[in-house]
Amino acid sequence: MVKLPIFKYHPDPIKTGMFKTDEIVTCECCDKDTSVYYSGPFYSEGEVEFLCPEYIKSGRASKKFDGTFQDESSCDEIGDIEKLNELCTRTPGYSGWQQEYWPAHCNDFCAFIGYVGWNEIEQMGIATEIEEDISANGEYPISMVKEHLSNDGRLQGYLFHCLSCGKHRLQIDCD
Numbered sequence: 001m002v003k004l005p006i007f008k009y010h011p012d013p014i015k016t017g018m019f020k021t022d023e024i025v026t027c028e029c030c031d032k033d034t035s036v037y038y039s040g041p042f043y044s045e046g047e048v049e050f051l052c053p054e055y056i057k058s059g060r061a062s063k064k065f066d067g068t069f070q071d072e073s074s075c076d077e078i079g080d081i082e083k084l085n086e087l088c089t090r091t092p093g094y095s096g097w098q099q100e101y102w103p104a105h106c107n108d109f110c111a112f113i114g115y116v117g118w119n120e121i122e123q124m125g126i127a128t129e130i131e132e133d134i135s136a137n138g139e140y141p142i143s144m145v146k147e148h149l150s151n152d153g154r155l156q157g158y159l160f161h162c163l164s165c166g167k168h169r170l171q172i173d174c175d
Contacts, residue, residue: 004036005057008163009102010112013040013092019053027052029061040093041100043068053092062089069093076104083108094158096173103160103169110160110169117150117157126168133170140172 004014013019018040025037027050034052042048044067055061062068068088075087087102087109094100094112103110121130134142140155148155149172158171 004053007057007091008111009087009091009109010094012114013038013053016094016112016114018092018094025050027055029055029064038092040095041069042093043071056092057090059090070100070102074099075102075109078104078107078109080107096158096171097156097175098173100158101171103171105162105167105169106164108163110162113159113161113168115151115156116159116170117153118146120151121149121157121159121170129168130170133168134172145172 004019007013010016010018014021014036018038019036020039021036024033024035026032027034027037028048029051032052034050036053038051038053038056042051042065044065046065048061048065048067051061056069069091070088070093072084072088075084078084121127131142134140134145145155149157151157155172155174158173160169160171161167162169
């Protein structure tokens, strides 16, 4: 298995499906063959199909193609430009149906854990914590979330956790 660089805000991008390992491709940034390549969103004027993990982590891919992996207007505000820069230009994104949104907590961006439905939330033992987060957000009624949130369903959950206190945050998207 290829050793990946550590991404603070996306600790397991192979598990979340943002890096693929199914074939050898040529990274469009470094022109080297790689068995691990990015398959998530990248916002730039030109089409970029294959990027290796090292050139994402270093920021060279964002710089070369004048692109980002996360839209900075779709992030919670934290007031630290370096953390925003790390998230948007040196962190693999995640794929959502609408515009992906990256939450923050304790004055830092949260780490993306993965795609979840209510069953996964209950199995992880964090249902009460997520109910509190949903109540504080107020975007969706808890009863609707419990009934309809399913992984790969019409109401999709994106699970994050705070790097400082460990609190879980949930973003929800519907088709």
